[in-house]
Amino acid sequence: MSVETIPLPGAELRLHAAFLPAESADATMAALMHEVAWTQRPIRIYGREVVQPRLLCWIGDPEARYRYSGGDYEPEPWTPTLSVLRERIESVSGARFNSVLCNRYRDGNDAMGWHSDDEPELGARPMIASLSLGVTRALKFRPRKGFEEGRAGELPLAHGDLLLMAGDTQRHYQHAMARSRRITDERINLTFRLIHPRGA
Numbered sequence: 617m618s619v620e621t622i623p624l625p626g627a628e629l630r631l632h633a634a635f636l637p638a639e640s641a642d643a644t645m646a647a648l649m650h651e652v653a654w655t656q657r658p659i660r661i662y663g664r665e666v667v668q669p670r671l672l673c674w675i676g677d678p679e680a681r682y683r684y685s686g687g688d689y690e691p692e693p694w695t696p697t698l699s700v701l702r703e704r705i706e707s708v709s710g711a712r713f714n715s716v717l718c719n720r721y722r723d724g725n726d727a728m729g730w731h732s733d734d735e736p737e738l739g740a741r742p743m744i745a746s747l748s749l750g751v752t753r754a755l756k757f758r759p760r761k762g763f764e765e766g767r768a769g770e771l772p773l774a775h776g777d778l779l780l781m782a783g784d785t786q787r788h789y790q791h792a793m794a795r796s797r798r799i800t801d802e803r804i805n806l807t808f809r810l811i812h813p814r815g816a
């Protein structure tokens with residue numbers, strides 16, 4: 617495993633390449649395929665109901681309730697594989713997590729649009745730990761409006777890579793997983809988060 621700081625001004629990005637070595641990444645991906653209750657959720661975009669272009673599952677401790685794309689979600693319970701990953705990722709990142717958003721991109725038609733992980737429940741400078749499994753796809757970054765020092769970038773995330781996003785990354789940047797016709801294989805991404813319960 618190698619640890620590398622990604623130089624994007626005003627962001628704090630640390631990549632643990634091959635955090636899971638290939639064999640363990642293979643086993644983890646296979647386990648998650650059947651442990652996780654993958655669903656495709658309806659969302660409202662400009663008043664129109666559509667399904668999200670990927671499968672997902674929200675998992676966490678009972679207090680980790682989350683508003684996302686207009687819905688209010690109760691987390692599903694931790695699975696054995698996700699519990700072990702949470703412990704390992706807490707120990708390398710030095711952060712604590714009470715939830716994980718699991719996204720499954722069946723092929724290059726599945727994607728995620730531009731956004732920042734800046735929901736109030738995450739706090740001002742959240743640490744988000746993102747583990748990628750399966751086919752390599754690039755996570756794109758672009759500066760948010762008003763952040764003149766920023767610049768666009770992209771980071772290929774391979775099988776077993778762990779990306780830590782911290783500091784002002786969410787305040788200064790948006791990120792996205794673009795569609796790509798060439799990609800025919802599956803990818804899973806897990807973003808571990810600490811949700812501060814509302815009213816606390």
Ligand SMILES: O=C(O)CCC(=O)C(=O)O
Binds near residue numbers: 717719728733791793
């Ligand atoms: O698939 C990815 O690498 C990004 C996922 C993401 O941005 C999210 O879950 O908020």
Ligand SMILES: [Mn+2]
Binds near residue numbers: 731732733791
């Ligand atoms: Mn995100």
